[in-house]
Amino acid sequence: MINSKLFSIFCIFLIASLPSASAFSVLGHDIGLGDGVTAGAGALVGAGAGVYIVGGLTSAIAAGGAAVTAPAWVPIAVVAACAVGGALAVNYGYRWITGADAEDEGGAVTGAAKTNVSDGEYINGTYKYDLLAGYRQYSEESAAEDIAEIKDKLESEIGIYKFTVTGTLSDVxxxxxxxxxxxxxxxxxxxxxxxxxxxxxxxxxxEIENVKIYLVDSEGVKWNEKEYTDNIKLQKNNDDHPEAIEEYIINFTMKAPDPYIGKAKSQITNAPNREILEELINAEVKRFELVVEIDGHVEHYKKITKWSDELQDYITKEEHDDSVTLDTKLTTLEAWDRIHSGAYYIDGADASLPTSYINEVTPIAYSSYSNGATSNVIGRVWASPVHCYNSSSQYRFVLIGQPGNLEPVPVTIEDDYRALVLKLRDDGVASIASDTPGNFHDMSTYTGLTTSLNYLKDSSTEAFETYFLVVADVDDGIDSALPVWCLIKPRISVIDNVKYSLNEEFKEEILELMSDGSISDSDSQRITEIIQMSEESLKEKQYVAESESGKYEDNDKAKNAISNALEDYEKAAAYYEKAKNTDDPEEVKVYTYLAGDVYEPAGDYWKEAAAKYNLGLDDQGDALASNAEKLESLAAEYEPSLWFTAGSTVSEWWTQFKSGFGIGDVPDAALLVIVIVVLVCGTILVTRFIK
Structure with missing residues (x-):
């Protein structure tokens, strides 16, 4: 049997000689992590088979009684040959199954998820649009489905409430x-x-004479008191009393304690106040108790038997026995226990899409915050993809009342609304930039408002905010209607009308120059000129960002955002530089796409986010930062993997190593054969010393 030490040493040499788990060229093939793993696995299997063969031959010779002594290198050579054969066989199968050899013909392997950009994406940015805008583009059908989805999540059903009784409650x-x-x-x-x-x-x-119902909040304040004053007479239904009623149901419409309704109404009719609007969007329901007071009386009769002179017989008759006063109070926290926050968040697009999509007119669904009477009124905001200063945007506010959540009480819900944009000034004052008042009337069905709101900026303007407020009356036809409100704040952030360094005309010209699949010297010269013009435009943005960075030192979020902006601008510049130094059309497209369509707008988003964070508008800053991160994730799909980067480094070291020994022109294949021979011979020599 082959010496175990011998086999261990050979395996160490074998593993050391495996291809790097990275991507570089050997024998005209791009070797990667998969090649390293499969070749290693095949080598170990082959080596094991070699050990088995050597052991079998040794046993067979010994059993035959022959005295044959082979040199020590013979079993090693057998094991080595089996290992190399196993590595080649398994790796060949892996490359055939995965089509790796076919990929070698198409260009360099980088380990990236994407290695090219389609002409359509290069010009129109459709994939980037979908990434930022989401899948919800406006149509009546999609809007109705969206609202129905939200409505389903907020539906409620009627259930039994437990309560505590104080006072007298007799016979009912x-x-x-x-x-x-x-x-x-x-x-x-x-x-x-x-x-x-x-x-x-x-x-x-x-006989119940009066039923009073109301709420009491944690501070002892009564809310929404209602009374039912019709007399209710309950009696067993029988032959003597065929019209008697044994049970009776009263339905009331109540409402959680709401100290904000007056403020909400004021924002419909008066000049809006940003502090009030922010108070509404963050309002929370106070703890409350539901109280029912019942007043009435019970009249008891008793049966007596007495002699009737008229009938000359005993008769049974009923006569009044006594009266019991009903003075009962029922209290419960069941309604409070079932209260959920009226504030909810709906996912969607954030902030604004880059200004390169300014001509896109189909509204998209924006993420938004809502609060108020969420069980009664829900809404969704759709708007233009791009929101930039000194322009207007189309809005589509889609709302629906939810009378079903008030069953078994039949109600109607009618409203007044106001869509408005506030201009935030540098003196801390917020004023109306644009608004649209109106009403939907009956809100029991799906309804919507389409309007245009503008963002006209002056020297004092710092930012804009959009709100949509509804104040509605829930009327059960029994008592006075209950006023409710709903406020929606879309996560929209108006951005500068920035231009991008690589505009559509430049990109179309680059594609035209490379339309034959190659880049001539004259093509290369013109592409370089275009990129240099783009670089100059990018440098201006870098300069502005660097000059502004000092004012963000005291705000960590703003400081981090402007740092990210500068980093993304640097990456854009680096890709422009790469694009100037390649004659591969696909690489030119990828590099200029990453520079002008991905990293530059990502830097713009971070720069805008820094400004919003510095103003204390963290929500808008987060929305802008979210878009920047989405673009950075898109860039990562085109960039080399960690393994490829490491492999490229190893490849560079290997090239330098060969050059240092004056063998830079020797093919890797020849060196690979030499390395295998040296390893086998080295193993033989080591085993001799071990013996």
């Missing part, structure tokens, strides 16, 4: 029902059911 059973979910400052149904549980005389009855 009371049950209470309400919704299992209540969102925000919403109107909600409360159902009271009264059942008589009289015993004894059939003439006894319960």
């Amino acid at each position: 059973d009371v049950s209470m029902k309400g919704p299992d979910k209540i969102y925000g400052f919403s109107a909600f149904p409360v159902q009271l059911k009264f059942d008589e549980i009289l015993t004894g005389s059939e003439s006894s009855y319960v």
